[in-house]
Amino acid sequence: MIKNFLMNLLLSAIWVALTGSLYYTNFLFGFMLGFFILWIMNRNEADQRYFYRVPKIISFAFYFLYEIIKANVQVAFDVITPKYFFKPGIVKYPMSARTDFEINLLSTMISLTPGTLIVDISDDKKTIYIHVMYLTDPETFVRQTQTGLERRLLAILR
Template sequence: MIRQFLMNLLLSFIWVALTGSMYYSNFVFGFMLGFFILWIMNRNETDQRYFYRVPKIISFIFYFLLEMIKANLQVAYDVITPKYFFKPGVVRYPLNAKTEFEINLLSTFISLTPGTLILDISEDNKTIYIHVMYLNDPDEFVRNLKTGVERRLLEILR
């Protein structure tokens, strides 16, 4: 998988060198073109993990950016208006993530979202305690986190 990623980067840089324009959009186009070329060349190989993970990683990045923008807008609206809309609370979040790396990455992404803060991780690594600034329904918050960030992150890592 690392070999395919490095080959894809090499093909992207070759594309940039051949076109002679070092722009971000040109590099991204070269990366997509290299991804397509590698996919065609490796269709019959048994190890196809790279070709499944790259679209999932891109999808996760866009999903997380959208969630972060929504949370930022919610916090900004609450700061600008004279009335406070927040309802703080602490949520006990049961984990599907098993390894320390998965738990650490998940808690980092949760903390990056405005309005949430990781308070503690249980000793058995099965529960995270999260402080939420806008907590209307704890069950809905847990459900959204499970089906959103955690599910997508575990699909990439496993």
């Protein structure tokens, strides 16, 4: 998998060198072109993880960017309006993540979203306590986080 990623970066750099324009859009186009070339060349190999993970990573990046923008707009709207709309609360969140790396990455992604903060992780590493600034329904928050952020993150890592 690392070999394919490094080869894809090399193909992107070759594309940028051949076209002569050093722009990030040109590099991204070269990356997509290199990904397609590598996919064609490695269709019959047994290890196809790279070709499944890259689209999942791109999808996760767009999803997480959307969630950050949505939370920032909500916080900004609350700041500029005279009435406060926040309803803070602490949620007990049962995790599907098991390894320390998965738990650490999940808690970091949750904390990066404005309006949420990790308070504590239980000793048995099965639950996270999250402070949520805009908590209307704890069950809805848990369900949205499980089906959205955690499911997509674990699909990349596993």
